[in-house]
Amino acid sequence: MRIDIISLFPDMFTGPLGHSILKRAQDNNLIFVQVTNPRDFTYDKHHIVDDYPFGGGSGMVMKPEPIFRAVENVVNAANSSNRRVVLMCPGGQPFNQAKARELASYEQLVLVCGHYEGIDDRIRQQVVDEAVSIGDYVLTGGELPAMIITDAVARMIPGVLGANDGAQHDSFYNGFLEYPQYTRPREFNGWEVPEVLLSGDHAKIETWRRKESLRATFVRRPDLLEGVELSPRDQKLLQEVKSEQAGG
Ligand code: 4FV
Numbered sequence: 001m002r003i004d005i006i007s008l009f010p011d012m013f014t015g016p017l018g019h020s021i022l023k024r025a026q027d028n029n030l031i032f033v034q035v036t037n038p039r040d041f042t043y044d045k046h047h048i049v050d051d052y053p054f055g056g057g058s059g060m061v062m063k064p065e066p067i068f069r070a071v072e073n074v075v076n077a078a079n080s081s082n083r084r085v086v087l088m089c090p091g092g093q094p095f096n097q098a099k100a101r102e103l104a105s106y107e108q109l110v111l112v113c114g115h116y117e118g119i120d121d122r123i124r125q126q127v128v129d130e131a132v133s134i135g136d137y138v139l140t141g142g143e144l145p146a147m148i149i150t151d152a153v154a155r156m157i158p159g160v161l162g163a164n165d166g167a168q169h170d171s172f173y174n175g176f177l178e179y180p181q182y183t184r185p186r187e188f189n190g191w192e193v194p195e196v197l198l199s200g201d202h203a204k205i206e207t208w209r210r211k212e213s214l215r216a217t218f219v220r221r222p223d224l225l226e227g228v229e230l231s232p233r234d235q236k237l238l239q240e241v242k243s244e245q246a247g248g
Helices: 010-017 020-027 064-078 097-103 121-126 143-154 202-220 232-245
Strands: 002-006 032-036 083-094 108-113 130-133
Touching: 002 064, 002 143, 010 020, 010 032, 010 143, 020 032, 020 143, 032 064, 064 083, 064 108, 064 121, 083 097, 083 121, 083 143, 097 143, 108 143, 130 143, 202 232
Parallel strands: 002 032, 002 108, 083 108, 083 130
Antiparallel strands: none
């Protein structure tokens, strides 16, 4: 998968893209990530990329031409019709695991990062396929959202998380929160590891994990259970959880 990021601050991405799983994914050519600076597509002496807002008001707005040319450049470079151009903005669709999985299905993802007061709205209207928001708060730029989306999407690419591809057990992967995880030592500060996990009984362990995933979801994110069609097995496990949580 190719991920093109359009940003005035390419150096901001060195850290997140230069370590651990994302670095290995690039080294193994599972993903190709490139940051393109719209300023490189300005031909005036001062390489202007922003200007005062029409109609007045505070702050500066990013000009449409440099961004248009930058997007055009990476689209032509990839020459793939299977692409998605996404604008990071607070007014976009909420980003979640389902969106991450959907965006991971494209050959090329172009993530457009605004800065200052935002980008001339003709880019949102005419150039991008969709706008995505990572949350109902305002950031100084779209760079952090682009890093978050790059990370979440990359994890969905086969092989990025390694052979056994742990994404299947992710929180939200099946719509529920993940079951709790433990590792050595068996006892720490007097805090024990649930006995079942040391039993070697994989069927029992799988049932315990299913039940604890339902418990975590019921206790911490009950909204995720609303309207979900549970299997008879999950209904039984959830009933046990509810009575246990009620002190039964
Ligand atoms: C944002 C968000 C966000 C708004 C103006 C960048 C800033 C500036 N992007 N989810 N929340 N963007 O706050 O995606 O251009």
